[in-house]
Amino acid sequence: MERQARGSGPATIAGTSTTRRTRGARGTGEAENAVEAGQDPAETTAEPGRGSQLRRRLGRADLRAVPEARRAVRELLRGWGKPGRSETAELLTSELVTNALVHTDDDAVLTATVSPSGLRVEVRDGAAGRPRPSAPTPDEGTHGRGLILVESLADTWGVRAQGGGKVVWFELAAGAA
Secondary structure: OOOOOOOOOOEEEOOEEEOOOOOOOOOOOHHHHHHHOOOOOOOEEEEOOOEEEEEEEEOOOOOOHHHHHHHHHHHHOOOOOOOOHHHHHHHHHHHHHHHHHHOOOOOEEEEEEEOOOEEEEEEEEOOOOOOOOOOOOHHHOOOOOHHHHHHHHOOEEEEEEEOOEEEEEEEEEOOOO
């Protein structure tokens, strides 16, 4: 995967943000349809040749879901990638999950798809507002840095509209450091 130029963010095209995607890393299908229908699909699945996938519904404003999401991603990524990649994935996942739970009034859905070549994490929520990285102010304490971390540490990331909401996603290559 090519690394995005620092500070450039995702390219915006006709109201949706996109960046280069890793072939085969995007997760869609039956489990996503089950989540949209309000059902809880299996949390972790493995498909031959496609790697493993984690899918979890996150309750509205339930911040207990943040450490649970980190733990689930850690388990999914056990033995994957170069040293430090799993920790980076956990950090970035917690930032996206926190944003979805703090800044929206609806449930969210976390999907993480891992393959030998890379990881793609998506957090879908029902809010149409598009998040944008911005420099935090001193009075914000530790708040306001999540998307700056995602922009700095992810190989690629972006936002796309989906239904009445959006999906915020990032990708990490297994071999990059």
